Amino acid sequence: MIRSLLPRLAGAVVTLLLAVTIAFLLARASGDPVRQMLGDMASQGQIEAVRADLGLDRPLVVQYFDYLGNIVRGDLGTSLRYHTSNWDLIASRLAASFQLAAAAIIIGVVAGVTLGTLAAMFEGKRVDRVAVSLALLGQSVPPFWLGIMLIVVVAVGLRWLPAGQAGSWSHLILPAITLSTLPMARIARMTRSSITEVLEEPYVASARARGFGTRRVMARHVARNAAIPVITLVGLQTGVLLSGAVTVEFVFAWPGLGTLTTQAVAFRDFTLIQALVVFGAVTFVLVNLVVDIVNSVVDPRIRGTL
Amino acid sequence: MSVARPVIAEIAIGVHLVNPELVVEVHDLRVEFGGSRLRGHEPVVAVDGVSFSIAAGEIVGLVGESGSGKSTTAMAVARLIPLSSGTVKLGGRDISNLTQKQMRQARSDIQLIFQDPHGALDPRQSVASSLREVRRVHTDRTNWITDAELMASVGLSSDILPRLPHEISGGQAQRVCIAQSLILRPRVLIADEPTSALDVSVQAHVLELLSRLRDEYGIAVLLISHDLSVVRAVCDRVHVMQLGVVVESGETESVLGTPQHSYTKQLVRSLPGARGSDARNSFPSVGFS
Ligand SMILES: Nc1ncnc2c1ncn2[C@@H]1O[C@H](COP(=O)(O)OP(=O)(O)OP(=O)(O)O)[C@@H](O)[C@H]1O
Ligand SMILES: [Mg+2]
Numbered sequence A: 001m002i003r004s005l006l007p008r009l010a011g012a013v014v015t016l017l018l019a020v021t022i023a024f025l026l027a028r029a030s031g032d033p034v035r036q037m038l039g040d041m042a043s044q045g046q047i048e049a050v051r052a053d054l055g056l057d058r059p060l061v062v063q064y065f066d067y068l069g070n071i072v073r074g075d076l077g078t079s080l081r082y083h084t085s086n087w088d089l090i091a092s093r094l095a096a097s098f099q100l101a102a103a104a105i106i107i108g109v110v111a112g113v114t115l116g117t118l119a120a121m122f123e124g125k126r127v128d129r130v131a132v133s134l135a136l137l138g139q140s141v142p143p144f145w146l147g148i149m150l151i152v153v154v155a156v157g158l159r160w161l162p163a164g165q166a167g168s169w170s171h172l173i174l175p176a177i178t179l180s181t182l183p184m185a186r187i188a189r190m191t192r193s194s195i196t197e198v199l200e201e202p203y204v205a206s207a208r209a210r211g212f213g214t215r216r217v218m219a220r221h222v223a224r225n226a227a228i229p230v231i232t233l234v235g236l237q238t239g240v241l242l243s244g245a246v247t248v249e250f251v252f253a254w255p256g257l258g259t260l261t262t263q264a265v266a267f268r269d270f271t272l273i274q275a276l277v278v279f280g281a282v283t284f285v286l287v288n289l290v291v292d293i294v295n296s297v298v299d300p301r302i303r304g305t306l
Numbered sequence B: 001m002s003v004a005r006p007v008i009a010e011i012a013i014g015v016h017l018v019n020p021e022l023v024v025e026v027h028d029l030r031v032e033f034g035g036s037r038l039r040g041h042e043p044v045v046a047v048d049g050v051s052f053s054i055a056a057g058e059i060v061g062l063v064g065e066s067g068s069g070k071s072t073t074a075m076a077v078a079r080l081i082p083l084s085s086g087t088v089k090l091g092g093r094d095i096s097n098l099t100q101k102q103m104r105q106a107r108s109d110i111q112l113i114f115q116d117p118h119g120a121l122d123p124r125q126s127v128a129s130s131l132r133e134v135r136r137v138h139t140d141r142t143n144w145i146t147d148a149e150l151m152a153s154v155g156l157s158s159d160i161l162p163r164l165p166h167e168i169s170g171g172q173a174q175r176v177c178i179a180q181s182l183i184l185r186p187r188v189l190i191a192d193e194p195t196s197a198l199d200v201s202v203q204a205h206v207l208e209l210l211s212r213l214r215d216e217y218g219i220a221v222l223l224i225s226h227d228l229s230v231v232r233a234v235c236d237r238v239h240v241m242q243l244g245v246v247v248e249s250g251e252t253e254s255v256l257g258t259p260q261h262s263y264t265k266q267l268v269r270s271l272p273g274a275r276g277s278d279a280r281n282s283f284p285s286v287g288f289s
Helices: A002-029 A033-038 A044-054 A060-072 A086-121 A126-140 A143-157 A169-199 A202-209 A214-242 A246-251 A257-266 A270-298 B007-017 B070-077 B100-109 B127-137 B147-153 B170-182 B200-217 B228-234 B252-257 B262-270
Strands: B022-033 B044-055 B059-063 B085-090 B110-113 B188-192 B220-224 B237-242 B245-251
Touching (some): A002 A270, A033 A044, A086 A126, A086 A214, A086 A246, A086 A270, A143 A169, A169 A214, A202 B110, A246 A257, A257 A270, B022 B220, B044 B085, B044 B220, B044 B237, B044 B245, B059 B070, B070 B220, B127 B170, B188 B200, B200 B220, B200 B228, B245 B262, B252 B262
Parallel strands (some): B059 B220, B059 B237, B188 B220
Antiparallel strands (some): B022 B044, B022 B085
16 A cells, blocks of 8 residues: 555645646735735835845745755744744644634535435435535635625624634634535535435446345435545545634634735735645645545555555 | 356246246336427337246247347336336236335345346445345345355355455356345346346356256246347247337247248347357257256
8 A cells, every 4th residue: 555655745845846837836926925015115125135034136046946855844934024934824724724714514414415415315306406406506606695695694794703803613604604515516416416416326236136125226326326425525624624714713713824815915915825825725636635544444445556 | 166057958848847927927018208398309219118028947038139128127027227117927916007116015026136247236225234234124025044055055154245346257146146046035136237237257157056946946037138148048928019010029939930020030130149050059068067
């Protein structure tokens, strides 16, 4: 297993290197951060001084390898704005983001899988049409709009739930629902198509012909065979959500990585942006490795290849 | 394969050995697909008034070109798709109006073998685990035989048991499918093109297995095929289907030897290995090991 894991690890390293490089280039391609930090009033002398201080006067290649070296040592640099370690900043927001992502992915998986399974079992019937419409809706409603509507109706109008910021569990509900709609819709569609496909397989007819009941056929034969693409998608969505839900956190003033990203961009805190991208990429790659391992447990045919 | 006995010779005896008890009686079976009066769709009539019967220990063939309704007939007789009208009797008992739950019980009596043996096996389930599942669902029906005995009776070694479907050959997979049916001691086995996905060299062995099970357990077999040489090799009687209707039936030799209906004549002319003794020669390994 270890030996066959090696190519995957190599792939992961290449992915990370690409992400890290793109972060480095983007931070420098979008204008001079020092000039924007100091504003128009700064003199050329001041600007030069700060540039030298940050090491930005060195050749790009030198900066790049310096940056890579720091990442390898686990040093994500110091924030230009907060003057503390970027790693500490990320760590302080991690719990909030993780909580929101976990809640959203749980809602998304439960609702998405239920909806998709019902749709597949009643393909072409009314249940299916309703489920497909809901999924389409979930995929096309912009999260910021849905978030604002929920705040206006549920929080401000009905006063059932708080409108923003973290705190008790009730603070979590609206942002989690908002954040879950897109993954829910994607998971529902994937579940539907995957189950529909498996239901056509001769081994399903064969299981029914042996006198197995619907529940057994669905749970033991259909679910396990339809699970792989759904698990993969859930993993991808988890990776996306974990690295910060920028819009939803912004709308609900949720103190997570998404809000930190918004602030970092607003203040052109390019070391923090780089740190966030590196963190997001590492999270994403790790989640993917976990997905590969889970899939190999679910499907004995893949076991040999991992 | 250990002993390969001449199939053809066996059948000649088989005809006379059959128990006259009728296991399957299909009367005026009709199956329609996709009609919707609301949306003004005309239904496709896939099976249009088919009647036939099979006695214990008899192998009855169902032939006809693609789309003539053979598979639909099989699925409807096994109640895997709804019948539009007509009756199906299993051992004298009308099963056409059983509820799904009652039907699940009756399923151990009527088993199916499909064309694509790998497709008919859950890719994630080992042979042993699939047998265990059948045993769990039909506890009382399955304890007459051990897994090892079962494997031996379908001509497989017990080494197969821990394997996953992708780790066995097509011929082995088809034997596993037959074992999954046999473990239930069915009274009827419906085999829908059981050999057409298999290597020619393996086809004869699977047919030979089916006719051996018929001999040993008195199972009634409905063998669906578009290959007339297959039908000629193992079937006692044959029904010829065209566009959802049985156009000709009778003893295999007479139907294929002196076809009466123009469609049968055309079928016999057009399909390979159908005529006379050529058919026997077209099965390379039957009986000559
Ligand atoms: N699920 C379905 N929905 C609509 N029409 C169907 C369906 N299944 C079969 N049919 C139609 O019913 C007719 C009979 O099909 P069937 O599969 O029984 O033929 P067959 O004799 O088994 O053919 P083949 O030799 O190709 O297996 C065909 O016209 C087919 O298009
Ligand atoms: Mg067919």
